[in-house]
Structure formats: structure tokens, C-alpha cells
Amino acid sequence: MKGLGELERSIMDILWAENAPLTAREVGRLIEDRDLAPTTVMTVLDRLSRKGFLTRTRDGRAWRYQPAASRDAYVAELMLEALDMTGDRDAALTRFARAVSGTEAEILRKALTELGEE
Amino acid sequence: MKGLGELERSIMDILWAENAPLTAREVGRLIEDRDLAPTTVMTVLDRLSRKGFLTRTRDGRAWRYQPAASRDAYVAELMLEALDMTGDRDAALTRFARAVSGTEAEILRKALTELGEE
DNA sequence: GTCACCTCTCTACAGGACGTAGTACTACCC
DNA sequence: GGGTAGTACTACGTCCTGTAGAGAGGTGAC
CATH class of the missing domain: 1.10.1220 (Arc Repressor Mutant)
Structure with missing residues (x-):
């Protein structure tokens, strides 16, 4: 396994706290403190799923992400x-x-x- | 704390295995598998002590390094x-x-x- | 004294991870 | 059919790590 960066961990924290799979937009809305571009959130979500920390399923055009493990x-x-x-x-x-x-x-x-x- | 890189860990392993403080040259001799330049070993030892993983004491012109913690x-x-x-x-x-x-x-x-x- | 040598410190560079984001394409709603 | 949302791809700066060279200063041999 590998460690997570700071932003990656914040995002994992959000998804771990939530019980439902979230879209990038929803995750972005839940990080109020930082003013991140939507694409930034998407990129990180993408990297996290590529690393196996998240699973994603289609929901219309969008992806819904959820932690692969607790x-x-x-x-x-x-x-x-x-x-x-x-x-x-x-x-x-x-x-x-x-x-x-x-x-x-x-x-x-x-x-x-x-x-x-x- | 921070994690260690691969070479850093190898060197820590050597120093943890040894009971006496070693010089860079001695450490270099104990890494047979890799053919490293002496300065490479010195650089890594220096970084490790800067990060607090090693303590060093003078021995003539050379430094002797030993782990700061077990x-x-x-x-x-x-x-x-x-x-x-x-x-x-x-x-x-x-x-x-x-x-x-x-x-x-x-x-x-x-x-x-x-x-x-x- | 001078030369070779050892060790140190400083500096450097390439590759990878991460934070951050722009661009271009597509599909949907009204 | 144009705005909107979402995607994939690309990019760039920064930091860490592996790797090492260049130059400085002491040390022993001769």
C-alpha cells in the first residue's frame, strides 16, 4: 500500500464519513475550506480510484465514488x-x-x- | 514523523542491526548488493540525521552514525x-x-x- | 614541503508523487 | 441549438528521494 497526500486524505475522510457514494460535485461541495476547482476534485478522485482506495459506479453521466475499504x-x-x-x-x-x-x-x-x- | 525511502530504510536497517556507530565508509561496505558512490551513502546518512533518525558524533575527520531510536x-x-x-x-x-x-x-x-x- | 588520499559539505539533477487546474469533447435539458 | 455538467487528457510547480560530482581541508608518506 502507499500513503495518501493531504488532499487525498481529506477527500477519503469525506467519503468515509458519508455512507452513500458521492459524485465529484458533491465531494467538492463538502470541502468548503479550500476553494478548489471542480477538476481538481475530479482528478484526485480519479487517482484515488486508480490506486484502489475508491470504487466508482456510473450514475448517468457522472461517477459515484465510495471507499473500497473502511x-x-x-x-x-x-x-x-x-x-x-x-x-x-x-x-x-x-x-x-x-x-x-x-x-x-x-x-x-x-x-x-x-x-x-x- | 515521515516515512523513509527504500535506500534510507536499507541504511537504517544496517545501523539498527549493528550495535556500534558506523562511519559512512563502513555503511557503504555493508551494502554490497548496490554499487553506490561513497558520496551517495554520505548524503543519505546526512539526510537521515537531519531528519532525526540518526545521531552522529565525530571520530577524527569522520562522523560515526547511530540510530536515534530503536x-x-x-x-x-x-x-x-x-x-x-x-x-x-x-x-x-x-x-x-x-x-x-x-x-x-x-x-x-x-x-x-x-x-x-x- | 608536497602529493595522494580521505572525508566532508555543497550543489545538482532526474524521476515520481501530489496539489492544482486548464482544455477539449460529449451528452442532456429546455 | 446553446448553456450546463460531467468526463478524459494534459500540464506544471513543488517536494522527496536516489544518485552522484566538485571543491575544500586535513593527514600521512616520502
């Missing part, structure tokens, strides 16, 4: 990818476990427990 | 950074916990347990 899946994949980088996965995992805050450690513990019960 | 720390930080990207950390963590393989889940569980006992 944000959680993306984040989890990034984390696994980072983990793959090390020679000593155990050490990295241990260090990671120590670094997450209390509540999150709880979440992790719970998820792992459920995992064990399945 | 690879585990780096990996853990990357993982945390990925985690920061999501709005719903819990969901991402849960998904991550489900994605790690059995033995690693065990490691995580153990680290978390020790954490709880402290």
Missing part, C-alpha cells in the same frame, strides 16, 4: 504494514502495547479476549 | 501514527487485534497483562 480496515492495514517492517515483531508489539493509553489498552484486551473465545 | 520504537510510533489517523480508534484497534495472528495476539495479550499489573 477507514478502520485502512488504519489496521497501515499498522500491520508498519509491523511487517521490523525483524522482531514481538518486541515492536510489546512496545506498542505499552504505548497505548489505558482505555485503549482495555479495548485491545477485550478484542483479544473475544478473539480467544471464538 | 527499530521497535520506530515501528511502534508508526503504528500509533496510523492509529491517530482514524476518528474511531476503538474500531481500528479492534480490527487490528483481530488481524494479528495467533502467536502475536498472545504476545500482545501478555504485554497488556503485564501492563495492567504495574
Whole structure:
């Protein structure tokens, strides 16, 4: 996988937040802060789907874009990818476990427990 | 933090593997596969220390480079950074916990347990 | 002392990713 | 049939990275 640029991430965030597939125009309307040309949004949407982050389906003349995977899946994949980088996965995992805050450690513990019960 | 390029990572790997601080020449000797100019290695070492990945100390005319942090720390930080990207950390963590393989889940569980006992 | 050599710093350049957008073509509505 | 919306294609500046040369300054050999 590859990382995302800043604008790419903003757009992914919009699409992840929305549940329905959006057109370029709709996405553009949802980025108020920046004053982007419509073609800019279209270009980025196109690149994102080319990279596999988005799926698109026709809606009349327009395309509707939606995330190919959930944000959680993306984040989890990034984390696994980072983990793959090390020679000593155990050490990295241990260090990671120590670094997450209390509540999150709880979440992790719970998820792992459920995992064990399945 | 920022990601590393391919050559940058190779060089970090060498320095992480070694326990002693190395000079550019020594690092260059340890990358056999590629036939790099000495200045190339020096440039990359310089960039890495400028980015904070390496520390360097004088040794006569030469610099000796060593990692500023362990690879585990780096990996853990990357993982945390990925985690920061999501709005719903819990969901991402849960998904991550489900994605790690059995033995690693065990490691995580153990680290978390020790954490709880402290 | 001078020459060869090592290492450093500075500068450079090509390729790719990303932000940004214009242009030209097409299809639809009224 | 002209405005409008949407597309595909093309383009350009910037930054990062891989790669390396040129020039400066010290060091040891002779």
C-alpha cells in the first residue's frame, strides 16, 4: 500500500464519513475550506480510484465514488504494514502495547479476549 | 514523523542491526548488493540525521552514525501514527487485534497483562 | 614541503508523487 | 441549438528521494 497526500486524505475522510457514494460535485461541495476547482476534485478522485482506495459506479453521466475499504480496515492495514517492517515483531508489539493509553489498552484486551473465545 | 525511502530504510536497517556507530565508509561496505558512490551513502546518512533518525558524533575527520531510536520504537510510533489517523480508534484497534495472528495476539495479550499489573 | 588520499559539505539533477487546474469533447435539458 | 455538467487528457510547480560530482581541508608518506 502507499500513503495518501493531504488532499487525498481529506477527500477519503469525506467519503468515509458519508455512507452513500458521492459524485465529484458533491465531494467538492463538502470541502468548503479550500476553494478548489471542480477538476481538481475530479482528478484526485480519479487517482484515488486508480490506486484502489475508491470504487466508482456510473450514475448517468457522472461517477459515484465510495471507499473500497473502511477507514478502520485502512488504519489496521497501515499498522500491520508498519509491523511487517521490523525483524522482531514481538518486541515492536510489546512496545506498542505499552504505548497505548489505558482505555485503549482495555479495548485491545477485550478484542483479544473475544478473539480467544471464538 | 515521515516515512523513509527504500535506500534510507536499507541504511537504517544496517545501523539498527549493528550495535556500534558506523562511519559512512563502513555503511557503504555493508551494502554490497548496490554499487553506490561513497558520496551517495554520505548524503543519505546526512539526510537521515537531519531528519532525526540518526545521531552522529565525530571520530577524527569522520562522523560515526547511530540510530536515534530503536527499530521497535520506530515501528511502534508508526503504528500509533496510523492509529491517530482514524476518528474511531476503538474500531481500528479492534480490527487490528483481530488481524494479528495467533502467536502475536498472545504476545500482545501478555504485554497488556503485564501492563495492567504495574 | 608536497602529493595522494580521505572525508566532508555543497550543489545538482532526474524521476515520481501530489496539489492544482486548464482544455477539449460529449451528452442532456429546455 | 446553446448553456450546463460531467468526463478524459494534459500540464506544471513543488517536494522527496536516489544518485552522484566538485571543491575544500586535513593527514600521512616520502
